[in-house]
Amino acid sequence: MSRRTRIATTAVLATMALLLGACAEDTGAGSGSGDAGNPTGTIREGLKITFLPKQVNNPYFETSDNKGGKPAVEEFKGQYAQTGPSEASPSAQVSYINTLSQQGTDVIIIAANDQDAVCGSLTEAKAAGAKVITYDSDTKPECRDAFVNQASPEGIARTQIKLISDAVGPEGGEIAILSATANATNQNAWIELMKTELAKPEYSKLTLVATVYGDDQDEKSFQEAQGLLSKYPDLKGIVSPTTVGIAAAARYLSGSSYQGKVQLTGLGTPNQLRQYVKDGTVTSFALWNPADLGYLAAYTGAALASGIITGKEGETFTAGKLGEYTVGANGEVLLGDPFEFTAANIDGFDF
Known part of the structure; x- marks a missing residue:
């Protein structure tokens, strides 16, 4: 192929790429739906990600959300928030889910107080465009997109x-x-x-x-x-x-x-x-380290909202400093095995 032919071919390919990109924007592709795919593995900036723990002001969730989830969201330049009830009752999270859905939240990360009570509102949130990630405590698989499990x-x-x-x-x-x-x-x-x-x-x-x-x-x-x-x-x-x-x-x-x-x-x-x-x-x-759990949940939600994964078994993604993870059966992402704390090692941890 001559140099002139190569230049012409390159120009045609570049033009086609621009046209395809414009079509993708016009049809809503790349909006984080997870259906179009994202082969580059790049997280979309500006994602609105909200953690909904079983209850706020719980030391465990303060660590998972504010010391794990928040730093992760800041790393990929998203918008972090935490909200939720003060008591861990079965239906207490429903109104919060409905509000987040109405606000157009991109990713809802929830530790479910009850697998049935929140399913209806989570399904509606998904229909409205939100990606739903459960962590710590799961719902029925059909009510969310992925479950970040702290350990088996x-x-x-x-x-x-x-x-x-x-x-x-x-x-x-x-x-x-x-x-x-x-x-x-x-x-x-x-x-x-x-x-x-x-x-x-x-x-x-x-x-x-x-x-x-x-x-x-x-x-x-x-x-x-x-x-x-x-x-x-x-x-x-x-x-x-x-x-x-x-x-x-x-x-x-x-x-x-x-x-x-x-x-x-x-x-x-x-x-x-x-x-x-x-x-x-x-x-x-x-x-497990709850900060790592929140960190992984944030990256899982971002990967879904950015189209890097869809929640299908076998898909892989990178969760920042924690490295690569693989989606398992029923959309489960496993953090790892529990860690045993004793008098010999407890002073080495601060959370």
């Missing part, structure tokens, strides 16, 4: 039963579960899997005698922990798979005659439990 339910259940077994010791005994709300999707899934784990031969000496709910409220969780010891004086351990519950239970045990006699583990944050690990109330507990 099996891994969480397996870790918590192992920790309580190690803490109680080989003699075993009665244990109880102090959960969040009775409708929390993630909590219920973990509890069922913990029961499955307890059925294994290695845990035959552990007996689950009760499951109670503190509704992710500090005072109620404190009272439920107190009630467990009153009703089951031979109790050897408590598993609390909620940051509010485990902190409240630790506070109760540390100031009672049960300290060191009744073991406590579950899911908590280092800053909440540091003093209780050091005074011997808690030997070990587990969690």
